[in-house]
Amino acid sequence: MAIRGIRKKQIDVEQVPPAVTPPTRDGAINSFPSRPKLTSKAKKRDIPEGLWIKCPSCSGLIYDKELDDNLKVCPNCSHHFKLGARERIHSMVETCSFEELDPMMESVDILKFTGSSSYESKLVSYRKKMPMLKDAVVTGVGLIGTHRVALGVMDFSFLGGSMGSVVGEKLTRLIETATDRGLPLVIVSSSGGARMYEGMFSLMQMAKTCGALSYHARRNLPYISVLTDPTTAGVMASFASVGDLILAEPCAMIGFAGRRVVEATTQSELPPDFQTAEFLKQRGLIDVIVPRLEMKQRLITYLHYLMANQVAS
Ligand SMILES: [Zn+2]
Numbered sequence: 001m002a003i004r005g006i007r008k009k010q011i012d013v014e015q016v017p018p019a020v021t022p023p024t025r026d027g028a029i030n031s032f033p034s035r036p037k038l039t040s041k042a043k044k045r046d047i048p049e050g051l052w053i054k055c056p057s058c059s060g061l062i063y064d065k066e067l068d069d070n071l072k073v074c075p076n077c078s079h080h081f082k083l084g085a086r087e088r089i090h091s092m093v094e095t096c097s098f099e100e101l102d103p104m105m106e107s108v109d110i111l112k113f114t115g116s117s118s119y120e121s122k123l124v125s126y127r128k129k130m131p132m133l134k135d136a137v138v139t140g141v142g143l144i145g146t147h148r149v150a151l152g153v154m155d156f157s158f159l160g161g162s163m164g165s166v167v168g169e170k171l172t173r174l175i176e177t178a179t180d181r182g183l184p185l186v187i188v189s190s191s192g193g194a195r196m197y198e199g200m201f202s203l204m205q206m207a208k209t210c211g212a213l214s215y216h217a218r219r220n221l222p223y224i225s226v227l228t229d230p231t232t233a234g235v236m237a238s239f240a241s242v243g244d245l246i247l248a249e250p251c252a253m254i255g256f257a258g259r260r261v262v263e264a265t266t267q268s269e270l271p272p273d274f275q276t277a278e279f280l281k282q283r284g285l286i287d288v289i290v291p292r293l294e295m296k297q298r299l300i301t302y303l304h305y306l307m308a309n310q311v312a313s
Pocket of ligand 1: 060075
């Protein structure tokens, strides 16, 4: 059968008129809209906030992404900005090798603490602000180079990295895991000290973590403590200062009580570099100062030596 004779009308298809530009109300032909005038407001380039960061040390402006790519180290003067726990873990362990321990453990307001704001409301606001963190420490087991390591990293941005029951418990469980599995331990500290909202419960964490460390040491397993800016008070007075090897980032503020308290107590003038990593290295508290960009490689070297001794023993 020939089909060329079939027309639209024959198969009941409605004839559609060709599309035309609708005439304007006054019948004039449509023309292109006139070019919009640029106002002084529109001429200004909108720069989103937080794109550029001013370095507190050299006052230079650093592009946010460049700073992130450089592990939050100023490319001009090597000033070390604070680094979050997740970013630091990512920079230290091999890709996809980190198994987190106790990721859902959360603090509770056991004392019903109230001050200018309640502890409960502080916890809620911080968890909302930082959904990737449940508290001020992230712990787990991962590979650094070829070494399987128990790794704990504190995060100063969560309530000043303060050590409450959860921080103490997570670190203790990490140390116990390292002891049970025969693993070396690395803890990166960044803390303002014990968490006042938890009173005596926070102070008890000092003894608990050090107790667990002594069992770890009895198995001749190495513990490397890495101190970052700032590491102070209850954390410095407990697990952070008892490493077999104590590393610190350059210019990190490290100490127990604040400068003014020490000055008032000792009634003496303190040197300008008091409580810095460099000052403490000169006096033997810190073994070595390691820039952040070299940290992973240096840890691999130290673990190689320390674990070689472990295997030999
Ligand atoms: Zn700088």
